[in-house]
Amino acid sequence: MPFSWDLSLLHQINTAWSHPVLDWLMPALSAIEAWLPLIIVAVLITAWRGGKRARVMLLCAGIAVALGDGVISNTLKKTIGRVRPRDARADVIIRDLGHGSPAFMRLFEKPVVKPSEPNGATHGKSFPSSHTVNLFAVATVIACFYRRAGMVMYLLAAAVAYSRIYCGAHWPSDIPPSMALGILVGLALVGVARRTIRGV
Structure with a gap:
């Protein structure tokens, strides 16, 4: 069961603070698979132009996502099995991109906005937020190598974390621990890399 503040904040973000x-x-922001072509291009350019430091950073980021997710x-x-808001309550608004193939074409479709209709089925579990863990882990890795770029990535990670509540996929209380997990994973991997690889 959610905390009272958790439910209240969910309703504010998911319903009251909405806008077309x-x-x-x-x-x-939540549909990371739609951005995959752009992400791949960015990774390839960074690996090609960035030198050893950038390639170690990319290695750490990749391991961080594999480990975190x-x-x-x-x-x-x-283990925890917490049900998502949209699967638990009928007063949650589900938001998603429209259907499209390949995935990036979904960005050009009209978004889906509909009330939840809990029927006992679940679509994944709520805690932790994998999006949040992964992106905060990557942001931490980037910040350890390139501070300014890392700060930008932290802002993006925070926006994605907020989007998960707005879309009805996560409770607000899922987010802070997920952020902490991501940061810890990122710091641990960078620490290992700096102890085992010279010159980074």
């Missing part, structure tokens, strides 16, 4: 522009922007988030989701 945010109804597209927030799902767009595949091990930590997956294990905690299965």
Whole structure:
């Protein structure tokens, strides 16, 4: 069961503070798969032009996502089993991008905005937020190597974390611990890298 403040803040973000522009922007931020072509291009350019330091950073970021998403988030989701707001309550608004193929074409479709209809089925688990863990881990890795770029990435990570509440996928209380997990994963991997790889 959510805390009273948790439920109140969810309703504020998910319902009261809504806007048609945010109804597209927030799902767009959440749909990381839609941005995958751009992410791949950015990674390839960084690996090509950035030198050893940038390539070590990319290695740390990749391991951070694999560890944060595949091990930590997956294990905690299965262990804790917290139900998502949109699967638990009928007063939550579900927001998502429209259907499209390939995935980036979803960015050009009309967003889906509809009330939740809980029927006992679940679509993933709520805690932790994998999006938040992954992006804060990556932001931490980047900040350890390139401070200014890392600060920009932290802002993006925070926006994505907010979008998960706005879209009805997570409770507000899921987010701070997920941020902390991501930061810890990022710091740990950079620490290991600096102890094992010279010149970074």
